[in-house]
Amino acid sequence: MPDTILQIQNLNLKYELEFHRSDSVRDIFVGMIKNPLQMLFGDKDVFHIIKDFNLNLKRGERLGIIGVNGTGKTSLCRCIAGMLRPESGEITIKGQMRSIFDTNIGIQPELTGKENAILLARFIFPEAKSDELKEIVRESLEFSELGKFLDMPFKNYSKGMQAKLGLSLITAKPTDLLILDEVFDGADHFFQQKISQRTLEMIEKSGAVIFVSHNFSQLEAVCNRMIVMEKQNILYDGNVLKGIEYYKSLKR
Amino acid sequence: MNDFRKLFWAQVPYLTLANMKSRYRKTFAGFIWVVMNPILLYGAQSLAFKTFLRLELPNFFTYLLAGLLPWIFIIQTADMATPLLVTNGHFLKAMKVHPLVLLLSQVLDNFINFSFAFIILLIPVCFADGVSWHGLFFLPIGLFILISGVIGMSWLLAILNIFYRDVRYVVSFLTGVMFFLTPIFYPVSYIPEKYRWMVSINPFYNLIQPVRSTLYQFDLENMLKAFGIGLGWSGGLLLLGALYWKKKKNVIYYHI
Numbered sequence: 398m399p400d401t402i403l404q405i406q407n408l409n410l411k412y413e414l415e416f417h418r419s420d421s422v423r424d425i426f427v428g429m430i431k432n433p434l435q436m437l438f439g440d441k442d443v444f445h446i447i448k449d450f451n452l453n454l455k456r457g458e459r460l461g462i463i464g465v466n467g468t469g470k471t472s473l474c475r476c477i478a479g480m481l482r483p484e485s486g487e488i489t490i491k492g493q494m495r496s497i498f499d500t501n502i503g504i505q506p507e508l509t510g511k512e513n514a515i516l517l518a519r520f521i522f523p524e525a526k527s528d529e530l531k532e533i534v535r536e537s538l539e540f541s542e543l544g545k546f547l548d549m550p551f552k553n554y555s556k557g558m559q560a561k562l563g564l565s566l567i568t569a570k571p572t573d574l575l576i577l578d579e580v581f582d583g584a585d586h587f588f589q590q591k592i593s594q595r596t597l598e599m600i601e602k603s604g605a606v607i608f609v610s611h612n613f614s615q616l617e618a619v620c621n622r623m624i625v626m627e628k629q630n631i632l633y634d635g636n637v638l639k640g641i642e643y644y645k646s647l648k649r
Numbered sequence: 650m651n652d653f654r655k656l657f658w659a660q661v662p663y664l665t666l667a668n669m670k671s672r673y674r675k676t677f678a679g680f681i682w683v684v685m686n687p688i689l690l691y692g693a694q695s696l697a698f699k700t701f702l703r704l705e706l707p708n709f710f711t712y713l714l715a716g717l718l719p720w721i722f723i724i725q726t727a728d729m730a731t732p733l734l735v736t737n738g739h740f741l742k743a744m745k746v747h748p749l750v751l752l753l754s755q756v757l758d759n760f761i762n763f764s765f766a767f768i769i770l771l772i773p774v775c776f777a778d779g780v781s782w783h784g785l786f787f788l789p790i791g792l793f794i795l796i797s798g799v800i801g802m803s804w805l806l807a808i809l810n811i812f813y814r815d816v817r818y819v820v821s822f823l824t825g826v827m828f829f830l831t832p833i834f835y836p837v838s839y840i841p842e843k844y845r846w847m848v849s850i851n852p853f854y855n856l857i858q859p860v861r862s863t864l865y866q867f868d869l870e871n872m873l874k875a876f877g878i879g880l881g882w883s884g885g886l887l888l889l890g891a892l893y894w895k896k897k898k899n900v901i902y903y904h905i
Contacts (some may be wrong), residue, residue, distance in 0.1 A: 422816060
């Protein structure tokens with residue numbers, strides 16, 4: 398029986414752009430002297446990022462989100478992840494959630510890749526106990542094929558190496574709701590295939606997945622449902638291939 | 650809230666440890682390097698103000714220790730915490746991380762360094778100069794007030810710096826100015842009556858005073874007064890930091 402993992406009702410997210418006039422203390426100082434009234438009572442620009450958004454995601458659904466830049470894909474994911482607090486609306490999640498928006502992350506660039514991985518695992522899997530974390534890190538590092546580079550400072554890693562480390566960690570463990578926002582870039586061709594395999598395996602075991610990408614073949618490989626976002630809301634919802642076609646037709 | 654407490658214990662200590670490891674370059678020499686900094690500054694100021702300028706202040710070494718070391722802790726933390734959320738913006742945007750976890754680890758890291766330098770200096774000063782033994786008992790409370798205020802201040806500055814990227818330069822400039830306007834190496838009694846108000850609105854002074862009042866010329870009434878004022882300041886700073894964070898928690902993701 399397919400049960401609902403994620404339910405979003407009437408979600409609204411706004412963003413007040415009140416800092417467009419000045420982004421440094423010096424500018425404020427200059428502005429205050431030149432035009433104090435404008436500085437104090439100037440208008441705010443309000444952007445409606447997501448408007449009356451509704452979505453239902455069931456167990457087993459792997460949702461791809463596609464849309465041109467600035468349509469609110471990442472903001473939507475950040476709302477679900479609990480990083481952004483929406484203006485109004487309700488987000489209900491059943492079970493555990495994990496969300497990743499970037500894979501090239503080193504928390505302490507001075508430390509080695511391995512030390513960073515151990516630290517990072519604590520943030521990616523906050524629910525895991527120490528023993529489990531150790532196992533996750535050990536397995537991921539082996540998978541990453543970084544070998545002797547693991548003892549090199551993270552700051553000396555190339556983009557691809559950073560991505561390998563991050564990707565290996567993220568894909569180590571399934572969860573109920575997984576959010577991946579444009580994360581599968583940067584690794585070399587051979588690793589790309591290997592990580593795709595691992596990701597698919599993990600996604601198979603996960604409850605539901607939200608996958609944001611601009612890469613059509615990745616979307617096809619991962620997803621079984623697709624939404625196209627435009628102007629703060631859903632324009633298309635349904636089949637993956639048709640979704641991609643629909644999206645392409647938007648720009649014609 | 651409960652969730653946050655759990656996360657706090659699962660993340661802050663490890664991040665603090667990683668900070669320290671990174672800062673000490675994983676060597677004992679690196680540790681000495683970091684701890685030597687405040688000790689050298691203390692030595693130089695003792696020499697300059699006591700021996701060269703001949704400030705006539707009883708128990709000068711205790712006075713300077715109890716003022717200068719907390720001061721260094723405050724400005725070093727402000728200096729390192731202010732750009733923290735911007736330099737870690739990548740990490741903050743990559744997954745759900747509470748910015749306070751980053752800030753607390755930075756404050757804790759600095760506090761541990763401060764504690765080592767403080768203890769190394771406190772032991773000889775205790776025996777050679779005039780530290781009040783009664784007061785030592787209350788020192789942890791004074792330190793608690795100090796660290797709370799520093800957390801609040803760092804929180805505020807770090808968020809401000811997201812929106813106004815030159816805050817960090819303003820802060821380092823202002824702390825340079827404030828060093829001379831804050832009674833650290835001279836006592837308040839040197840300040841003419843009509844300038845005293847400057848001290849009463851000085852957050853640095855009011856956060857240092859709870860610590861100093863336990864060590865220097867201990868007097869229960871004076872200390873309690875310093876505790877009260879200090880608590881007011883640190884509570885106020887924490888509240889300001891929390892409110893500002895609450896107001897801006899969405900917007901910061903579009904600015905880092």
